[in-house]
Amino acid sequence: MGVSSQEPLTFDLKSLPPVFVLQSHLQSDDLHKWEDLIFKLGGSLTYNATEARVFIGKVSQKKRAAFDLRAKEVWTEESDLPEVKSPEESEGGEPPRKKARLEGSEHDVKPEQRRESSSSSTTLSEATVSDTQQPHLSWPDLTNHVLVLKLAWLESCIKQDHLVPYKPFVVYTAKIIAAPQDEKPPKALADTASYVKTSPSAVPTSSSRVSNVTSCTSILERAKAEAATLPSTPTSYPTRRRYGDHGQTSPQSTKHPPKLHRTTTSEFEDLAANPLPPLPDWATGPNAAYSCCRSTPMHSPNAAFIEQLSKIKEARLLTLDDIGVRAYSSSIASLSAYPHKIRHPEEITRLPACESKIATLWSEWFASAEDDTDRHIQNVIDLDNDADLQHLKLFWNIWGVGPETARKFYFERGWKDLDDVVEFGWASLTRVQQIGVKYYDEFIEKIPRAEVEVISDVITRHARLVLDIKPEQEGTNEDVDCVIVGGYRRGKDLCGDVDVVLSHRDENKTANLVVDIVRSLEGEGWITHTLTLNTTSTDRGQATLPYHGSHRGHGFDSLDKALCVWQDPNFEATEEGAKNPNIHRRVDIIISSWRTVGCAVLGWSGGTTFQRDIRQFVAKTRGLKFDSSGVRDRGNGLVLDLEAARPKRKDAINEIYKGKIPEGKDGDEWDDGDTWQDRERRLMDGLGFGYRDPRERCTG
Known part of the structure; x- marks a missing residue:
C-alpha cells in the first residue's frame, strides 16, 4: 500500500459522500489502514453499509459488487447515476459547494450526529470543501443511488495528491431498491474483521503516504490510542466516532470471531x-x-x-x-x-x-x-444448521435446477420443499425440471461400478447394431469404441451418473450417431426420457470448435450428446400391468470423431478443477485453446493435431511444436499406436503437462 512520495498529502476527502470500504480481497490490516486513511483525510467513513452511498474496494466485476452489497443488506438494481449539475445550473449561478450529505436540511441529521464536537465531526452537513481549496470534483446526487469504485481511485488520488475524476474507476452504479419480499441477504462467509477505531489526526507528513498515515502500527498501539480518547466514566454517546458509528451492536459483532492458531x-x-x-x-x-x-x-x-x-x-x-x-x-x-x-x-x-x-x-x-x-x-x-442453506440445497439437487434458480424457488416464491414445488409451481417448471422433481429420490441414489459397466455394455451393443458392426469386427479397428469417463474412470466406487464417450475411426459413422443410438435404446425401453439431444458437432461438420465465431456459448463441451433418463426394462412381473420397479438413472452419451477422441476423453475424465486448470495452463503457457472438440492456436486460430501418431523425423516434430519439443522427447521415442488411450496420452504430452492416470485427476 505504500507510496514512495516524500511530500505530505494536501488534499482531503470532505466532499466524499458517506463511504464504506468493502472487505473482499483485503486482509484485515489493509482494511483498517484504508479506513483510517479515509477518516483522517476527512472522509465520511461509515461501518453501516446501508448509510453509505460510495463503496470502495478491490472489486472489478459488477456481479461481485452487487453481491457484496446484498451481503450488507443493500439491495440494488443496476442503473445510471443522475447527471451532475453544472455550476451555471446551481442556484444563483454560484459555483456549488461539494456536499457529501444526502439530505438538504439540518433537521435530517440524526440527533446523535449533532452532538459531535465541531472539531472532529464528520457529519455530512459539515463535509464541504470549496473550489479554491482543491480541484473541483462534483459528485452526482446519490440520495437514491450508490456508486462502487475501485480502490485504485483512492490510490491514484494519493499518488497525484489531489482528487482525480472517479468515472474511470467505476465498477458498478445502481439504484437502491427495497429488499424483495421474503428475501434474505446472502450470508457473508468471509471471516469477520474486528475493528479498532483511531482518533483523527493531522494529515500525514511521513515518507509513506499510506502506511504511515496509520501511525499506530501494532495492535497494542492502536488500542492505546483508542483508549486515550475514551472517557473515564460512561457517557450517553462516544466522544469520537465515525459517520454511522452510533454505538449500536452490528450484526457481525455477535458472531464468534475466527479461532486463530497460536504457536506454542x-x-x-x-x-x-x-x-x-x-x-x-x-x-x-x-x-x-x-x-x-x-x-x-x-x-x-x-x-x-x-x-x-x-x-x-x-x-x-x-x-x-x-x-x-x-x-x-x-x-x-x-x-x-x-x-x-x-x-x-x-x-x-x-x-x-x-x-x-x-x-x-x-x-x-x-x-x-x-x-x-x-x-x-x-x-x-x-x-x-442453517435453514436457508438446507432449503437451497434441496432445490439445487433437483436435476435441471442451478443455484440461482434454487434461490428463486426459496426466496422469491417461498417454497420450502418438493411438495410446494408440485402444488404451487408445477406448471412453471421446465420439462427437465419436472422430470428432476419426479425422480428426485432415485437420481440422488449413487450408482455402483458394476451397474455402470452393465449400462456401458448395453450402449455399446446398440451402437454396434446401429453401425452394423459384425461379430468378427468386434475388437478390431472396424469396431466402435465406448469409453466410460467421469467419476467411474477416476476410480469412484459410487457414481452420480454414467458418462460414456463413443467414437469410430470412420468419421462418416459418427455423424448423427447420437440420434440413431438414442432411438434404438428408446425402442428397447432402456431410455425413458431424453432430457437433451444435441448434434452440435455434426452441425459444424465435426470440426473443432472455432476460436471465434457463431459457436460461442457452448462452453467447454461442444460435442454431440444425449442426456437421458435410464431404466432397466427387464423385471419379473408379479401381475399383469405391473409397474417397472427398477430405479431410474442419469446417463450421458457423448459422441466424438476419432480425430479428436483424445480431447473428448480427456475433457470428460478429470475433476472440475483439473479441467479448469487445463484450459488456463495451455492458454497462459502455450497460447492454445483446448476443449473437448480439439485444440486451436490462439494466435492464428489454426487447429493443432496433437493426437496423431508422431512422425519419426525430428524436424517434423519441431514443426508441430514450433521449435519447442517437450522435454525428454525426440523423433525416435514417439509411440505410433492408434488406440484412444494412445491418443489421449499424446495429447497430454503435447499440451505440455504430461500424462497421468485418470485416478490421479481427482481434484473435485
Missing part, C-alpha cells in the same frame, strides 16, 4: 525434533498453481479436513459467491494432492492456493477433538 513453545520444539516433510516437486516452480500439472489421488490422507472445506465451498456456491468457490476449489485441489498427513499449519501455508485462512481453519479443526472423525469447524456446523 512445545510446537517449536516439536518442529525442531520433527521437521516438516519436504515439499512435493509440484508445489514449487512456475506451474505450481495448476492442478493438471500434478497427481491428485482419489483418497487423501487429509480427507476429513478436505470434507469440511468442501461444505464451505458448497455454501459459497449456493450464495452465488463465484470467487469464493474458485478459491476454495483451488485450495482443496492443492490439499488433495499433498501426500502427507498434515500435522502443522505451516505445511498448509507453503502449498499453492493455501494461505493463512486455510491454515487457521485447519488449526481450529485439529484442536476441536482428538480424532479426525470427531473434529469439526464451527463455521461448518453453523452452515449445516
Whole structure:
C-alpha cells in the first residue's frame, strides 16, 4: 500500500459522500489502514453499509459488487447515476459547494450526529470543501443511488495528491431498491474483521503516504490510542466516532470471531525434533498453481479436513459467491494432492492456493477433538444448521435446477420443499425440471461400478447394431469404441451418473450417431426420457470448435450428446400391468470423431478443477485453446493435431511444436499406436503437462 512520495498529502476527502470500504480481497490490516486513511483525510467513513452511498474496494466485476452489497443488506438494481449539475445550473449561478450529505436540511441529521464536537465531526452537513481549496470534483446526487469504485481511485488520488475524476474507476452504479419480499441477504462467509477505531489526526507528513498515515502500527498501539480518547466514566454517546458509528451492536459483532492458531513453545520444539516433510516437486516452480500439472489421488490422507472445506465451498456456491468457490476449489485441489498427513499449519501455508485462512481453519479443526472423525469447524456446523442453506440445497439437487434458480424457488416464491414445488409451481417448471422433481429420490441414489459397466455394455451393443458392426469386427479397428469417463474412470466406487464417450475411426459413422443410438435404446425401453439431444458437432461438420465465431456459448463441451433418463426394462412381473420397479438413472452419451477422441476423453475424465486448470495452463503457457472438440492456436486460430501418431523425423516434430519439443522427447521415442488411450496420452504430452492416470485427476 505504500507510496514512495516524500511530500505530505494536501488534499482531503470532505466532499466524499458517506463511504464504506468493502472487505473482499483485503486482509484485515489493509482494511483498517484504508479506513483510517479515509477518516483522517476527512472522509465520511461509515461501518453501516446501508448509510453509505460510495463503496470502495478491490472489486472489478459488477456481479461481485452487487453481491457484496446484498451481503450488507443493500439491495440494488443496476442503473445510471443522475447527471451532475453544472455550476451555471446551481442556484444563483454560484459555483456549488461539494456536499457529501444526502439530505438538504439540518433537521435530517440524526440527533446523535449533532452532538459531535465541531472539531472532529464528520457529519455530512459539515463535509464541504470549496473550489479554491482543491480541484473541483462534483459528485452526482446519490440520495437514491450508490456508486462502487475501485480502490485504485483512492490510490491514484494519493499518488497525484489531489482528487482525480472517479468515472474511470467505476465498477458498478445502481439504484437502491427495497429488499424483495421474503428475501434474505446472502450470508457473508468471509471471516469477520474486528475493528479498532483511531482518533483523527493531522494529515500525514511521513515518507509513506499510506502506511504511515496509520501511525499506530501494532495492535497494542492502536488500542492505546483508542483508549486515550475514551472517557473515564460512561457517557450517553462516544466522544469520537465515525459517520454511522452510533454505538449500536452490528450484526457481525455477535458472531464468534475466527479461532486463530497460536504457536506454542512445545510446537517449536516439536518442529525442531520433527521437521516438516519436504515439499512435493509440484508445489514449487512456475506451474505450481495448476492442478493438471500434478497427481491428485482419489483418497487423501487429509480427507476429513478436505470434507469440511468442501461444505464451505458448497455454501459459497449456493450464495452465488463465484470467487469464493474458485478459491476454495483451488485450495482443496492443492490439499488433495499433498501426500502427507498434515500435522502443522505451516505445511498448509507453503502449498499453492493455501494461505493463512486455510491454515487457521485447519488449526481450529485439529484442536476441536482428538480424532479426525470427531473434529469439526464451527463455521461448518453453523452452515449445516442453517435453514436457508438446507432449503437451497434441496432445490439445487433437483436435476435441471442451478443455484440461482434454487434461490428463486426459496426466496422469491417461498417454497420450502418438493411438495410446494408440485402444488404451487408445477406448471412453471421446465420439462427437465419436472422430470428432476419426479425422480428426485432415485437420481440422488449413487450408482455402483458394476451397474455402470452393465449400462456401458448395453450402449455399446446398440451402437454396434446401429453401425452394423459384425461379430468378427468386434475388437478390431472396424469396431466402435465406448469409453466410460467421469467419476467411474477416476476410480469412484459410487457414481452420480454414467458418462460414456463413443467414437469410430470412420468419421462418416459418427455423424448423427447420437440420434440413431438414442432411438434404438428408446425402442428397447432402456431410455425413458431424453432430457437433451444435441448434434452440435455434426452441425459444424465435426470440426473443432472455432476460436471465434457463431459457436460461442457452448462452453467447454461442444460435442454431440444425449442426456437421458435410464431404466432397466427387464423385471419379473408379479401381475399383469405391473409397474417397472427398477430405479431410474442419469446417463450421458457423448459422441466424438476419432480425430479428436483424445480431447473428448480427456475433457470428460478429470475433476472440475483439473479441467479448469487445463484450459488456463495451455492458454497462459502455450497460447492454445483446448476443449473437448480439439485444440486451436490462439494466435492464428489454426487447429493443432496433437493426437496423431508422431512422425519419426525430428524436424517434423519441431514443426508441430514450433521449435519447442517437450522435454525428454525426440523423433525416435514417439509411440505410433492408434488406440484412444494412445491418443489421449499424446495429447497430454503435447499440451505440455504430461500424462497421468485418470485416478490421479481427482481434484473435485
